[in-house]
Structures are given as C-alpha cells and as structure tokens.
Amino acid sequence: MLLKIENVGQYLRDAGIKPSIQRLKIFEILAKSYEHPTVENIYTQLSPEIPTLSKTTVYNTLKLFQKHGLVMVINIEDNETRYDADTSFHGHFKCNVCGKVSDFNIPNTQPLIESLKGSLITESHYYLKGICAECRLRTDN
Amino acid sequence: MLLKIENVGQYLRDAGIKPSIQRLKIFEILAKSYEHPTVENIYTQLSPEIPTLSKTTVYNTLKLFQKHGLVMVINIEDNETRYDADTSFHGHFKCNVCGKVSDFNIPNTQPLIESLKGSLITESHYYLKGICAECRLRTDN
DNA sequence: TATAAATTTGCAATCGTTACAAATCTGAAA
DNA sequence: TTTCAGATTTGTAACGATTGCAAATTTATA
Numbered sequence: 001m002l003l004k005i006e007n008v009g010q011y012l013r014d015a016g017i018k019p020s021i022q023r024l025k026i027f028e029i030l031a032k033s034y035e036h037p038t039v040e041n042i043y044t045q046l047s048p049e050i051p052t053l054s055k056t057t058v059y060n061t062l063k064l065f066q067k068h069g070l071v072m073v074i075n076i077e078d079n080e081t082r083y084d085a086d087t088s089f090h091g092h093f094k095c096n097v098c099g100k101v102s103d104f105n106i107p108n109t110q111p112l113i114e115s116l117k118g119s120l121i122t123e124s125h126y127y128l129k130g131i132c133a134e135c136r137l138r139t140d141n
Numbered sequence: 142m143l144l145k146i147e148n149v150g151q152y153l154r155d156a157g158i159k160p161s162i163q164r165l166k167i168f169e170i171l172a173k174s175y176e177h178p179t180v181e182n183i184y185t186q187l188s189p190e191i192p193t194l195s196k197t198t199v200y201n202t203l204k205l206f207q208k209h210g211l212v213m214v215i216n217i218e219d220n221e222t223r224y225d226a227d228t229s230f231h232g233h234f235k236c237n238v239c240g241k242v243s244d245f246n247i248p249n250t251q252p253l254i255e256s257l258k259g260s261l262i263t264e265s266h267y268y269l270k271g272i273c274a275e276c277r278l279r280t281d282n
Numbered sequence: 283t284a285t286a287a288a289t290t291t292g293c294a295a296t297c298g299t300t301a302c303a304a305a306t307c308t309g310a311a312a
Numbered sequence: 313t314t315t316c317a318g319a320t321t322t323g324t325a326a327c328g329a330t331t332g333c334a335a336a337t338t339t340a341t342a
Contacts, residue, residue, distance in 0.1 A: 054322045075216040093257055104254045113245045118274030126267045133259030195291045
C-alpha cells in the first residue's frame with residue numbers, strides 16, 4: 001500500500017538511521033509507490049539521479065532497513081527478491097502474465113494454529129499467484 | 142505432511158512421468174518425510190545410493206514434477222528454495238533457530254479478497270516465521 | 283541386435299548476492 | 313577553517329545457486 005509519511009528523513013531518524021541521500025531516495029522508492037521493487041528496479045530507477053550509486057549500496061541499505069524493521073522481504077519467486085516498506089500484515093498477489101505484484105488486505109485476523117502452540121510467531125506472509133483481471137481480459141484467460 | 146502413496150511408480154505414471162530410478166528416489170524423499178528438502182538436501186541424501194547422480198538431474202526432475210503439478214515450491218528464505226510433494230493448501234512454519242520447516246493445517250477456507258475480484262488464483266501460499274516450541278524451551282526465548 | 287528416443291550426466295556459463303578494502307563524505311574538535 | 317575519526321559509499325572480486333548445453337548412457341522399439 002501507499003505509505004503516508006510526511007517526512008521521510010525524520011522517519012528514518014526515528015528508526016535510528018541517519019538519512020543519507022542514498023537512504024532517503026531508496027526508502028522513497030519503497031514507500032511512495034505501489035510497486036514492490038527488486039534491487040535491480042531500485043538501482044535502475046535511481047541511477048540517473050545518483051550516477052555514482054553502487055548496487056552494493058542498494059543491498060546494504062535494504063539490509064539496514066530490514067534490521068531496523070522498516071522493510072519486509074517478499075519471496076514469491078525463488079529468483080526474484082522484492083521489498084516492501086509496508087510491514088503491516090497484508091497479502092501479495094503476483095500476476096504470472098504481467099508480473100506485477102499488488103497488495104491486498106486480509107480481512108479477518110490470523111487463525112490460531114493448534115500445532116504451533118508454544119511457538120513464537122514473528123513474521124506472517126500470505127501470497128497468491130495467478131492472472132490479474134486486466135491480463136485475463138486482454139488475453140482471454 | 143506425510144503423503145500416503147502406496148505405489149510411487151504408479152503415481153508418477155498417472156501424472157504422465159516415466160518413473161526412472163532417479164525420479165522415483167527423488168519423489169520418495171519428497172513424499173515420505175516431513176522435511177521440505179532443498180536440492181542440496183536431496184542430492185546429499187541420494188548420492189550414496191546413486192553415486193552417479195548429478196545435481197542437474199535433481200534440478201531437472203524437480204522442474205518436471207512442478208510442471209506436472211506433483212510438487213510445490215516453498216520460498217521462505219530468498220536463498221533457500223525448498224520443495225514439497227504435498228500440493229494441497231497448507232501453511233509452513235520456519236523456525237529461525239533450528240531452521241526446520243513444518244507444515245500446519247489452515248482451518249477455514251480462504252477469504253474472498255474484494256480487490257482481487259476478476260483475477261484467477263492458481264496458487265496460495267501462507268507461511269510464518271518465528272521460534273518453535275522446542276527451541277523456545279531450550280534457549281529460553 | 284540395431285536404432286531412435288528419452289534420460290542422465292558433467293561442465294561451463296550466468297546471475298543475484300556478499301565480502302572486502304579503498305575512496306569519499308560528514309561532523310566535531312582544535 | 314583545518315584536521316581528524318568514524319560513518320558511508322563505492323567498485324571489484326568472489327561465491328553459490330541455478331541453468332544451458334552437448335556428450336554419454338539408458339531404455340524402448342523394430
């Protein structure tokens with residue numbers, strides 16, 4: 001989802017991260033769009049603006065965000081790691097035709113799983129794959 | 142979960158796959174255990190029994206199983222692809238301490254997601270991460 | 283037994299990610 | 313302002329999982 005953060009610099013500072021230009025821009029891409037970009041996506045988008053940007057910086061920064069709980073990792077495809085600045089519990093839907101990943105709300109709260117009694121749950125992930133409405137219309141599926 | 146398949150050879154044949162020794166053994170590892178092995182796991186387990194086994198064969202075979210709907214991919218960690226011969230909808234829980242991945246049943250049916258109306262859903266994945274009961278007791282978490 | 287097709291194998295290539303050390307930047311003290 | 317230490321960024325090399333591909337082997341068929 002689109003996160004409404006007025007001051008990204010403050011948001012990072014509050015999380016204990018010094019807001020360098022690279023960090024600010026990377027976080028903005030994550031927060032101010034509906035995409036769930038890969039490292040490659042972020043790097044490509046930012047390169048014109050920050051020509052000296054290194055892909056290593058993107059990796060390092062995302063690791064840093066993760067460590068501070070500002071970002072969650074989306075593993076839908078095994079060869080495609082995506083990132084999301086919305087860390088609240090929500091689902092992801094990936095269209096196998098156009099490749100887009102969209103968010104969806106999960107109505108009810110998580111069910112209590114009997115067999116996991118005694119376990120500590122720190123992360124929940126729910127995702128679906130299929131063909132999105134637009135692609136179905138377009139391709140007659 | 143533990144799949145109860147009396148005749149693995151027949152099961153593969155029914156799916157349109159000729160049951161070679163390699164395919165049989167690889168499928169047995171997937172079906173007859175609670176683990177959710179990686180390619181590495183499978184290769185290591187089978188190597189003593191089939192000394193000529195190639196890791197490429199494991200990859201090819203898993204791709205083939207996938208194509209015929211006999212196997213689902215589990216992407217919990219971005220650097221660790223696991224496989225499961227139980228393709229029915231169920232959840233996975235990964236313990237961050239011992240690393241084990243266990244199954245759990247999901248009680249109620251999937252909620253209808255309003256925003257996905259018109260989409261065709263072909264795969265559902267639900268997974269949790271945390272610390273399992275055993276590791277909590279052992280490590281005092 | 284001969285031959286074609288299917289399967290397996292081994293190796294090289296690819297790609298995403300990480301390690302690491304040098305370069306650059308930032309902020310505080312002098 | 314200048315200097316210096318620490319933080320951050322960068323580029324390159326290394327690594328590991330996965331794939332491409334062609335040769336070798338096995339299996340099925342005539």
